[in-house]
Amino acid sequence: MLVKNLLEKPETKSPRKTYGETLVELGGKNLNIVVLDADLSCSTQTAMFKKAYPERFFNCGIAEQDMITTAAGLAYGGKTVFASTFAMFATTRCLDQIRNTVCYSKLDVKIVATHGGITVGEDGASHQALEDVSYMRSIPDMRVIVPADCNEVRQVIEYAARTPLPMYIRIPRTNLKNIFDKDYKFNPNAGIKLRDGKDLTIVTNGETLYEVLSTAQKLHEVGIEADVLHYPVVKPFHHLALKASAQKTKKVVVVENHSVIGGLGSAVCESLCHYAPSKVYRIGTKDTFGQSGEQRQLMEFYGLTDKKIYEKIIKFMDVR
C-alpha cells in the first residue's frame, strides 16, 4: 500500500496538477461534468479542464459567492459540478451560500479548494485557510475530505464525480510526497491504519501524513511504537479504526495542517468521548492566524514537521 523506501527518497507531485488532469480525464468520460472557478484557474489548475472542454467551464471572475451559487444552479439543472478557488475564499467568503443553498438542498456540488493550511507560505495570514475544515465540517450534509498524496487526490476526485452529494475537498499548495503505491484503494467509509504499534495512536491526514509516518519511524527508533491512522474523510467520521486503536493504546495524538479548533482533532475528540474516552493531544496551528514565510519554515514554526511532532510526542508520552 505504501511506496517502497518512502522515508528515504520520496518523489513529489503537485496535487493541483493531479486535480486538473483528473478533471480532464473524467470530463472526457462524463459529459455531465462542469467546472467553475473564480479567476484562479491557472493556480487551481482547472484551466486544464477549460482548455479541454471550454463550453463546460465557467469562470465567475473574482466573485466566489456567485461562483458557489451558480454551481448550485447548475447542480439543480442536473450537472455534476466542481467549483474551485483557494480554500480561504472558497469557505469563509461564501459560507452562507454553501450552507443555505448547496448543503440545505443536498446538491451535487464539489468544492475542491486548493491552498489549504499554513503552507500557502509567503502570501501570509489572509491566504492561509486554517479554519476551513472546521467551517465545512459543521454544516449538515457536507462531506469533508483531506487527501494526503496525489494518488489519493486522484481517487478522491473520481469518488466525488460519482457521488452526487455536497463535498469539500481540501488540497494544499505544496507538492505532496508520493505515499501510496498503485495497489492503494481510497475507502470513503473508513479510517486506514498505515502502521501498527501498541504505545500510542497518531491520527492525521493531508500533507502531515508524510510527517507523521516519518515521526513514527523516529519514535520506533527510541522504542515507542505508534499506530498511524490516516483519516482522509473527516466527515462523515468513521470511528471504527480509531476506536479499536484507542482502546488498545489509550493515548491519541492528532496532527493536522489546520487549527486545533474544529478540524480533525475535534472530530477525533468528539468520536472518542463517545466510543473510547482517551487522553488526546492535538497538534495543529493554535487559536491563531498565520504569517508570511517559506513553506518548510512555517511548518517548523507551527510545529508540524516530523522533528517537531516527534519532540511534542516525546513530551506527551512522559506526561503519562
Added chain:
Amino acid sequence: MKTFTNAVRKDILKMIHNAKSGHPGGACSCVDILSVLYKKVLNVPVEWANAVDFKNRDRFILSKGHASPALYAVLAHCGYFSKDLLMGFRILGSKLQGHPSSRVGLPGIEVSTGSLGQGLSIGVGMALAMRLDNIKSKVFVLMGDGEMQEGSVWEALMNANNQKLKNLVVIIDKNNLQIDGSTNDVKTLEPLDKKLEAFGFNVKTVDGHNFEELEKVLLDAKKSNELTAIIANTIKGKGVSFMENNVSWHGKAPNDEELKKALEELC
C-alpha cells in the same frame, strides 16, 4: 384574475394568521406578478415531476423567499398541491416551510431560498445548465428590491451578461420598502433601471398590479432573445388598506380582528 388574486391574498393572510408569523407585506406585493406568471406565462406542468415533459418546464425561482406564502397559495390555487396543505404553513413537520425548501419536496418548488441575494446566481446556473442541454424553456427569477442591496446580486447580474444568457428573465418586485424603512432611506438603489441597463439588461418598467401590463411584458420577455429585467412597481401589502405601504406589516401576523377586517376588504 381579480377573483383569483383576492382568493390568494385571503389565503396568505389566513396562513400567516394561523402560523402567528410570516411576511404579509412582501407576499401581497408580488401576488399579482406570481398569479400572471403561473396562469398566463410559465409552462410548468401541474403534475410536476410526474409530467412526461418535466425537464422542458420553465423554471421559477422565488429569490425573495420570505414571500413564500404568496407562492404556496398561488401554487395551491393552480392545483400543484391541495389547498388543504396551506394551513400547515410554518407548522412543525409541514412541507410549507417558512421559506421555500426544495429539500422537503413540495410540488412546484424548484429551489430553496430564504437567505437573500442567492436566487439570481442559482437562476444563472440553471440557465447555463439548460443551455448546455439544449432545453429551450426559460428561467424566471423574482427578486425583492431591498434584496438588491446584496452584493452577490450584482455579481450574478454581471455573470448573466458575461455568459450572454438569453434564457433568463429577472423580475424585481419594487415595493420600495424594507424592514428598516424605505429603500431610499436605508440604502438607495436608484437609478435602478439605469444600473440594470448598464449591466447589459433590456429593462422594462411596469405597474406590478396591472394584469394586462404584466402579461404583456412577461410574455414578451419569454419570447425575447435578450437578457430582460422587469421592474414591477408594486405596493407593499397591496389589497389590504391598513397594510398598504406600511412597513410595520413587513413581518407581522394579523390578529383575529385585523384578519377579519382584511378578509372583508378582499371580498
